[in-house]
Amino acid sequence: MTISIDPQKTNNESLQPKGWLRYFSFSLDHKVIGIQYLVCGFLFYLIGGTLASAIRIELASPMSDFMPRDVYNQVLTLHGTIMIFLWIVPVVNGAFGNYLIPFYVGARDMAFPRLNAVAFWLIPPSGLMLVASYFVEGAAQAGWTAYPPLSITTPQSGQIIWILSVLLLGGSSIFGGINFIATIIKLRRPGLKLMQLPMYCWAMLGTSLLVVLSTPVLAGTLILLSFDIIANTGFFNPVLGGNVVVYQHLFWFYSHPAVYIMVLPAFGLVSEILPVHARKPLFGYTTMVFSIMGIVVLGLVVWAHHMFTSGTPPWMRLFFTIATAFIAVPTGIKFFNWVATLWGGKISINSAMLFSCGFIINFVFGGITGVALAQVPFDIHVHDTYFVVAHFHYIVYGGTVFIIFSSIYHWFPKVTGKMLNEKLGILHFIITFIGFNLCFAPQHWLGLNGMPRRVAEYDPQFQFVNQISSLGALLMAISTIPFLINVFLCVRNGKEAGDNPWNALTPEWLTSSPPPVENWEGEAPLVEEPYGYGKKFSAQK
Amino acid sequence: MTTLDSSKEIQKNNSEVHETHEDFRMFGLITFLIADGMTFAGFFAAYLTYKAVNPLPDGAIYELELPIPTLNTILLLVSSATFHKAGKALLKDKNSDSQKWLFFTAFLGIIFLICQLFEYFHLPFGLTDNLFASTFYALTGFHGLHVTLGTLMILIITWQSRINGGRITSQNMFPLEAVELYWHFVDGIWVILFIILYLL
Ligand code: HEM
Ligand SMILES: [Cu+2]
Numbered sequence: 091m092t093i094s095i096d097p098q099k100t101n102n103e104s105l106q107p108k109g110w111l112r113y114f115s116f117s118l119d120h121k122v123i124g125i126q127y128l129v130c131g132f133l134f135y136l137i138g139g140t141l142a143s144a145i146r147i148e149l150a151s152p153m154s155d156f157m158p159r160d161v162y163n164q165v166l167t168l169h170g171t172i173m174i175f176l177w178i179v180p181v182v183n184g185a186f187g188n189y190l191i192p193f194y195v196g197a198r199d200m201a202f203p204r205l206n207a208v209a210f211w212l213i214p215p216s217g218l219m220l221v222a223s224y225f226v227e228g229a230a231q232a233g234w235t236a237y238p239p240l241s242i243t244t245p246q247s248g249q250i251i252w253i254l255s256v257l258l259l260g261g262s263s264i265f266g267g268i269n270f271i272a273t274i275i276k277l278r279r280p281g282l283k284l285m286q287l288p289m290y291c292w293a294m295l296g297t298s299l300l301v302v303l304s305t306p307v308l309a310g311t312l313i314l315l316s317f318d319i320i321a322n323t324g325f326f327n328p329v330l331g332g333n334v335v336v337y338q339h340l341f342w343f344y345s346h347p348a349v350y351i352m353v354l355p356a357f358g359l360v361s362e363i364l365p366v367h368a369r370k371p372l373f374g375y376t377t378m379v380f381s382i383m384g385i386v387v388l389g390l391v392v393w394a395h396h397m398f399t400s401g402t403p404p405w406m407r408l409f410f411t412i413a414t415a416f417i418a419v420p421t422g423i424k425f426f427n428w429v430a431t432l433w434g435g436k437i438s439i440n441s442a443m444l445f446s447c448g449f450i451i452n453f454v455f456g457g458i459t460g461v462a463l464a465q466v467p468f469d470i471h472v473h474d475t476y477f478v479v480a481h482f483h484y485i486v487y488g489g490t491v492f493i494i495f496s497s498i499y500h501w502f503p504k505v506t507g508k509m510l511n512e513k514l515g516i517l518h519f520i521i522t523f524i525g526f527n528l529c530f531a532p533q534h535w536l537g538l539n540g541m542p543r544r545v546a547e548y549d550p551q552f553q554f555v556n557q558i559s560s561l562g563a564l565l566m567a568i569s570t571i572p573f574l575i576n577v578f579l580c581v582r583n584g585k586e587a588g589d590n591p592w593n594a595l596t597p598e599w600l601t602s603s604p605p606p607v608e609n610w611e612g613e614a615p616l617v618e619e620p621y622g623y624g625k626k627f628s629a630q631k
Numbered sequence: 632m633t634t635l636d637s638s639k640e641i642q643k644n645n646s647e648v649h650e651t652h653e654d655f656r657m658f659g660l661i662t663f664l665i666a667d668g669m670t671f672a673g674f675f676a677a678y679l680t681y682k683a684v685n686p687l688p689d690g691a692i693y694e695l696e697l698p699i700p701t702l703n704t705i706l707l708l709v710s711s712a713t714f715h716k717a718g719k720a721l722l723k724d725k726n727s728d729s730q731k732w733l734f735f736t737a738f739l740g741i742i743f744l745i746c747q748l749f750e751y752f753h754l755p756f757g758l759t760d761n762l763f764a765s766t767f768y769a770l771t772g773f774h775g776l777h778v779t780l781g782t783l784m785i786l787i788i789t790w791q792s793r794i795n796g797g798r799i800t801s802q803n804m805f806p807l808e809a810v811e812l813y814w815h816f817v818d819g820i821w822v823i824l825f826i827i828l829y830l831l
Binding site: 201202205264267268269271272275276277302303304305306307309310311313314317321322323324325330331332333336339340343 | 652653655656658659662663665666667668669670671672673674676677680681684685687758759761762765766769773
């Protein structure tokens with residue numbers, strides 16, 4: 091049986107608002123939804139970033155003098171939750187996935203446009219709810235992990251709203267995942283083989299598998315947790331015979347894969363960006379694909395490395411150490427492939443390229459500290475110290491956020507038809523890169539020397555290093571200014587970009603900028619080799 | 632008009648720019664059910680871990696009675712068969728037969744729920760009595776929620792196949808097939824649940 095997707099009818103143009111107003115409406119166009127994800131995520135990033143600045147201001151001095159201790163915990167919780175569930179996950183998956191995947195598979199929309207819109211529109215209300223939960227009596231203060239018994243025993247109304255909001259966001263990401271899997275597997279244009287897909291499709295396929303397999307487990311866990319809070323059951327409450335370690339297992343069964351849900355799409359995006367600006371084919375396509383799938387499989391079986399200090403038996407420690415160390419293999423393959431892609435290429439130094447290279451450098455650093463953390467004795471030494479904070483910020487900020495910016499610079503001309511200013515872009519990169527490393531590199535030292543995380547007060551001997559870190563955070567906050575100015579100026583009077591300013595070969599560049607409602611006028615272009623630079627490009631031009 | 636490389640799956644429509652393609656809503660549903668199954672898997676894993684790691688003191692262990700859940704297992708298995716019958720009948724365009732089978736399936740679902748409630752009221756323990764009690768209610772309750780939703784959906788498609796000369800016909804089987812798959816899934820989960828919770 092066949093059905094027809096008919097965006098003309100469902101997305102009736104005469105009924106849809108025109109111009110930028112359509113980005114505020116319930117649209118079924120995957121491009122509009124993608125931009126909605128991005129803008130919405132960015133607004134939450136500004137909130138989360140403000141909270142981060144508040145945290146760093148507090149930590150610039152050893153005493154808790156900027157805010158009371160419990161407010162610190164609430165701010166910390168809100169910061170972590172917003173950054174993960176409302177900024178990184180929706181943006182690297184929802185925003186770029188929605189914008190690019192239909193182009194990459196040669197389709198005019200996602201497989202389930204309506205489900206797609208529903209997935210997006212779950213986000214703003216649950217995000218606002220999360221932010222609002224700060225203002226109710228007793229905001230959530232158990233961290234983004236909501237570990238019991240802390241989350242059960244602290245004041246509860248905020249925690250309940252927190253749970254509800256995270257449940258809705260989880261639902262949104264499951265719907266998104268289903269849509270991506272169906273689009274990539276089923277909606278490919280005839281004759282487009284899986285092994286011809288651009289790398290970002292593979293990354294999103296892997297990510298969506300992780301989303302579908304692990305997010306429901308988090309949902310179930312949070313439901314049980316809310317029972318503990320509301321109905322006074324004892325699933326995770328030791329006083330009532332429950333077991334907190336069960337919560338940790340279930341939680342990390344989602345949240346370790348969540349790391350890959352945040353970073354695999356970034357891997358895919360960087361694999362799209364590097365070949366274009368180095369004018370070379372992506373090195374080792376097949377190994378890239380297999381390493382993504384390897385990461386998916388291994389990502390699902392290493393969760394307990396977060397629990398080495400929770401009384402895990404020796405066999406568990408051994409297994410999870412080895413499994414975790416193995417992830418370094420596919421990740422290493424990817425790293426060498428990126429470097430090989432750059433090697434000997436005609437590299438253009440522009441903002442997109444700089445952010446991508448910054449990503450590679452930061453990610454190597456975060457990856458190495460990750461392997462170190464998988465070693466039980468070392469982990470026991472630095473557990474719950476700033477070493478861990480430094481490690482995961484190297485991954486989530488140094489990895490994913492760098493790639494988000496890189497992608498914005500890369501695809502902005504496609505989306506708006508205007509070029510961003512390169513000088514401002516490079517300035518943005520320089521401040522971000524310096525600020526980032528200044529902020530998080532010293533935290534490794536803090537952690538190794540025993541400064542615990544999640545506390546507002548610390549031993550005065552750490553003050554100097556903390557102030558350096560806070561200075562870095564200040565720079566990072568400042569770095570958004572050139573970016574915002576850039577976008578503002580560009581929208582007002584940016585240089586016309588033309589359809590394909592980078593001379594790229596992937597399909598989205600073969601339509602007009604910005605693309606028409608159904609992606610192509612007439613026939614969709616057939617791209618057999620998205621990375622045919624060097625070989626094909628000279629023939630084409 | 633330009634033509635897409637037209638296979639039998641994707642064709643370009645003559646006048647308008649839109650594409651027709653194979654119906655893969657079923658594929659989406661299967662993906663969703665895998666996700667849903669993972670929720671149950673998490674619950675099962677928690678239950679089994681509690682059983683292994685947090686044994687209850689002797690006096691706190693309840694014997695579960697088997698008759699009602701066994702009856703419920705049979706009810707659900709039979710309902711899977713009757714649902715299958717409904718689909719078969721619709722394929723042969725015997726719409727009223729199909730409606731009867733559907734209705735009977737929904738009826739079995741309702742009986743299941745009544746039996747479950749009956750069981751709940753006669754159990755010697757409540758939700759918060761101890762860890763076992765809580766997990767018991769969480770698992771059976773979450774499954775019962777699925778049965779409730781399933782029953783509602785069956786009633787809706789039964790009704791839809793009656794109005795407007797039948798909105799669900801052999802030409803438009805998807806709603807019926809989707810609910811059927813969901814129903815088999817819920818049955819399958821029940822069998823696993825029955826084994827883990829009542830027999831182990
Ligand atoms: C804008 C720059 C950022 C700064 C200056 C910053 C700073 C901080 C600081 C100081 C903490 C407290 C650490 C502790 O006491 O345990 C923290 C926690 C955290 N941050 Fe960030 N952060 C930034 C960006 C991000 C981003 C982009 C993410 C994205 C995922 C993120 C995720 C987290 C998480 C998950 C926590 C842990 C919260 C918790 O323990 O509940 N941060 N951050
Ligand atoms: Cu992990």
